[in-house]
Amino acid sequence: NNSGCIPSVKLNLRRSLEMSQVQTRQMGRLTAAGTLDKLDDTLSLLARLKALHFVDYDGSEDDLSLGTPNDKAEEIAKLLNKTRAAVAQVEPAGPSKAASLSTVRKSIDEGLEDKVDSLLVDLSRMDEIENSISSQSEEESVLSLLSPLGIDIELLSGYESITSFVGTVDDIKAAQVAAGDGMFVSGTSGKTDVVAVFAKNEDADSVSSALSEAGFAAIQLPEGSGDPASRMNELMNERLALQTESEGLSNSVSKWVDDNGEDLICGLEVLERDHELITSPVKVAVSAHAFVIDGWVEMDRSADIKVALGNICTVV
Numbered sequence: 236n237n238s239g240c241i242p243s244v245k246l247n248l249r250r251s252l253e254m255s256q257v258q259t260r261q262m263g264r265l266t267a268a269g270t271l272d273k274l275d276d277t278l279s280l281l282a283r284l285k286a287l288h289f290v291d292y293d294g295s296e297d298d299l300s301l302g303t304p305n306d307k308a309e310e311i312a313k314l315l316n317k318t319r320a321a322v323a324q325v326e327p328a329g330p331s332k333a334a335s336l337s338t339v340r341k342s343i344d345e346g347l348e349d350k351v352d353s354l355l356v357d358l359s360r361m362d363e364i365e366n367s368i369s370s371q372s373e374e375e376s377v378l379s380l381l382s383p384l385g386i387d388i389e390l391l392s393g394y395e396s397i398t399s400f401v402g403t404v405d406d407i408k409a410a411q412v413a414a415g416d417g418m419f420v421s422g423t424s425g426k427t428d429v430v431a432v433f434a435k436n437e438d439a440d441s442v443s444s445a446l447s448e449a450g451f452a453a454i455q456l457p458e459g460s461g462d463p464a465s466r467m468n469e470l471m472n473e474r475l476a477l478q479t480e481s482e483g484l485s486n487s488v489s490k491w492v493d494d495n496g497e498d499l500i501c502g503l504e505v506l507e508r509d510h511e512l513i514t515s516p517v518k519v520a521v522s523a524h525a526f527v528i529d530g531w532v533e534m535d536r537s538a539d540i541k542v543a544l545g546n547i548c549t550v551v
Contacts, residue, residue, distance in 0.1 A: 308510070320355060
């Protein structure tokens with residue numbers, strides 16, 4: 236091509252391949268079989284070699300079925316889920332250098348689960364406190380609206396022959412007219428007009444319609460009894476106590492992370508590897524007495540892999 240476009244494209248392609256540093260490896264298919272009592276040892280060896288890309292058994296053979304997880308799978312999965320939850324919530328920093336497997340195993344065996352349980356309890360309690368404070372804030376907002384009415388909480392509703400309407404209005408005068416022969420009480424909270432109207436049951440529909448014209452919006456009445464202002468003071472004291480407790484828990488969690496954060500990160504890594512290994516039999520075809528493993532390996536490691544598996548497996 237006289238335009239020179241093709242050589243330019245080839246040159247750009249060559250440069251792209253050089254910059255991408257793509258490396259290929261020749262792969263080979265591995266089949267290994269042995270007696271069922273050697274399955275765990277075989278999987279453990281393959282995990283240490285980090286050499287096999289499993290081809291999961293699809294269950295298509297009548298005389299072979301999927302393997303079952305190790306008996307410890309449920310126990311490890313339980314601890315793994317707790318550890319993941321802890322890491323997700325406190326986000327600890329990992330160690331500055333690699334930790335030995337024996338050290339991490341010792342940490343796991345010597346009470347990591349108890350420590351994680353303690354942390355999760357504190358974190359759960361902090362969530363409860365946050366929810367309680369949020370709920371109290373909502374109740375305080377309602378009580379602040381009700382307080383100007385000067386009526387105890389239990390007297391605002393609960394009558395058999397009387398229907399009560401408690402809420403905010405846009406037009407206080409129209410609301411008073413809407414009350415008709417009923418009892419009308421009003422107050423102001425900030426710039427918001429609040430009313431309580433008590434009408435006979437037979438007049439409830441007409442009063443409700445008239446209040447709607449006044450821009451009435453009902454208030455969800457809180458539970459409890461007594462003066463709204465007194466209840467607000469109680470809530471304030473409760474909130475202060477909860478905030479103090481939360482601060483203490485937060486300090487405790489921070490100290491926990493300082494003391495155990497690295498163990499938590501390392502423990503999570505080991506537990507994830509253990510869980511993958513202990514559940515890997517579900518990828519394998521088994522019969523009553525034997526197993527068959529199928530997968531891909533790099534050919535430049537095939538000789539070493541074959542020798543290693545040959546000490547455990549019957550056929551490689």
